[in-house]
Amino acid sequence: MEVVILGGRRQIGKLAADAIEELLRRKPDAVLGLATGSSPLPVYDELAERNSRGLDFSRATAFTLDEYVGLPAGHPESYREVIRREFTDRVNIAPEKVHGPDGSAGDIPAACQAYEDAIAAAGGVDLQLLGVGTDGHIAFNEPGSSFASRTRIKSLIEQTRRDNARFFKSLAEVPHHVLTQGLGTLMEARHVILIATGAQKAQAVREFVEGPVSAICPASILQFHPHATVLLDEAAASALKLADFYRHTYDNKPAWQGL
Numbered sequence: 513m514e515v516v517i518l519g520g521r522r523q524i525g526k527l528a529a530d531a532i533e534e535l536l537r538r539k540p541d542a543v544l545g546l547a548t549g550s551s552p553l554p555v556y557d558e559l560a561e562r563n564s565r566g567l568d569f570s571r572a573t574a575f576t577l578d579e580y581v582g583l584p585a586g587h588p589e590s591y592r593e594v595i596r597r598e599f600t601d602r603v604n605i606a607p608e609k610v611h612g613p614d615g616s617a618g619d620i621p622a623a624c625q626a627y628e629d630a631i632a633a634a635g636g637v638d639l640q641l642l643g644v645g646t647d648g649h650i651a652f653n654e655p656g657s658s659f660a661s662r663t664r665i666k667s668l669i670e671q672t673r674r675d676n677a678r679f680f681k682s683l684a685e686v687p688h689h690v691l692t693q694g695l696g697t698l699m700e701a702r703h704v705i706l707i708a709t710g711a712q713k714a715q716a717v718r719e720f721v722e723g724p725v726s727a728i729c730p731a732s733i734l735q736f737h738p739h740a741t742v743l744l745d746e747a748a749a750s751a752l753k754l755a756d757f758y759r760h761t762y763d764n765k766p767a768w769q770g771l
């Protein structure tokens with residue numbers, strides 16, 4: 513796991529966008545894993561800007577991480593809508609190449625299997641963006657999720673519902689159930705870039721980067737990933753024991769740019 517501590521959200525956005533740009537130039541039909549939440553927004557802003565200057569997404573495919581169950585089609589907070597608004601409508605990716613789990617499916621297990629099959633048929637995810645929940649969840653894999661899990665339905669814990677209530681009119685409107693790629697699914701992405709900013713993430717970051725690998729902190733599975741990059745601002749990095757070591761080792765420059 514490479515941990516890179518940067519000055520702020522804008523620098524994080526640029527560095528993650530550099531990785532995506534390098535991938536798209538090397539492999540124009542790359543498969544991108546997209547995340548919702550506020551953490552990846554600077555990356556999407558930067559990519560939209562680069563798209564307007566010629567970075568081409570026309571041959572790319574994208575898969576989102578997760579989706580609420582039970583929101584009506586077109587609900588502004590469904591992740592399908594969020595990712596469309598925040599990213600895919602702002603670049604020249606083909607809408608039919610942007611996939612998400614179907615939270616309104618009648619047959620949920622079949623929809624989850626179909627999503628796994630679609631990822632596999634696309635050749636797997638080349639680069640997966642991730643945020644992290646204050647409880648250490650990635651995608652919507654809450655504490656206790658199996659490290660071998662695949663796309664499936666999950667219940668949200670109250671902490672996550674409260675964290676996400678800021679996007680809804682009230683806590684009561686936040687769905688209790690979601691579909692999410694599993695931890696086993698996420699671990700198959702060839703490169704994972706997790707972004708965390710702000711002091712409210714410091715504890716989760718300390719636990720998943722430097723704590724024991726445990727299902728109680730789902731993001732800790734990334735310690736087993738062969739190519740995981742963690743991009744942090746100073747506040748999110750503030751509880752790390754080895755923060756100085758990471759600063760010196762990577763010198764604000766992750767391995768994909770050459771040490």
Ligand SMILES: N[C@@H]1[C@@H](O)[C@H](O)[C@@H](COP(=O)(O)O)O[C@@H]1O
Nearest residue numbers: 548549550551643644645651652
């Ligand atoms: N399912 C999403 C996660 O994918 C995201 O990482 C997390 C953190 O969101 P934020 O980046 O807004 O802190 O929120 C949600 O629960």
